[in-house]
């Protein structure tokens with residue numbers, strides 16, 4: 385039996401782990417238990433942590449290779465950690481006009497991390513260093529289970545989506561916030577637009593299906609005019625926003641939250657940026673394969 389407690393945190397999905405110090409090396413058995421727990425529950429909150437950058441990075445490595453960021457993004461702290469904060473590295477509270485803060489507004493739209501890469505990320509780990517007081521409105525991180533969303537789409541829409549792809553591109557953040565500095569030549573060369581199927585098959589779960597799109601990395605659908613594509617995209621955003629299959633995480637200081645980018649969308653819930661400090665550190669486990677969509681039966685081609 386593990387010497388830590390595991391409790392459900394919502395009716396939908398997600399568990400909390402109490403009494404595990406993630407700064408200590410995990411043995412093989414515990415790593416296996418946690419991987420299984422993650423696979424089944426999609427979100428794990430490790431409560432009451434007190435960890436350095438290095439400790440967070442080594443804990444993250446238990447789950448796979450780290451994602452390295454080539455983007456010249458103001459929220460970057462190093463090549464491997466994101467400084468997800470409205471406070472700079474010297475501790476100064478920034479206003480909502482500051483570039484570092486505007487970069488994070490992109491996170492307020494439904495997304496999975498790195499969907500604009502050919503191989504998007506597998507898991508993200510976000511550590512709560514400074515969190516909003518209980519009385520404050522907003523500041524949570526909200527998740528939606530895209531297996532359930534897909535399951536409950538009407539049949540006509542499922543058929544329509546079957547072979548469609550969405551175009552994902554890093555530069556889309558600049559369309560939403562044109563005041564940000566333009567993406568660099570380096571970024572353009574290293575992270576060109578990609579397309580991913582709207583229906584995602586999960587080979588490690590008997591090819592079960594989930595809906596896969598994001599609202600912070602594009603709104604265009606291959607094979608459709610811009611108008612048709614953005615109209616379909618908006619419909620999908622509305623379905624997700626109105627979905628019942630959600631979990632909203634209200635942060636406690638010391639939470640280390642781990643989520644599965646393969647089957648959840650997430651977003652930061654807006655809050656009063658100028659009033660409250662919010663400081664998180666993110667590490668990311670890279671994905672290992674390109675996203676698989678439905679394909680025609682080779683017999684038919």
Ligand code: OGA
Pocket residue numbers: 466468491497508510523524525526650651652653664666
């Ligand atoms: C992220 C992210 C959400 C939040 O760091 O990838 O989406 O609530 N953060 O800050």
Ligand code: MN
Pocket residue numbers: 491495496497650
């Ligand atoms: Mn994110």
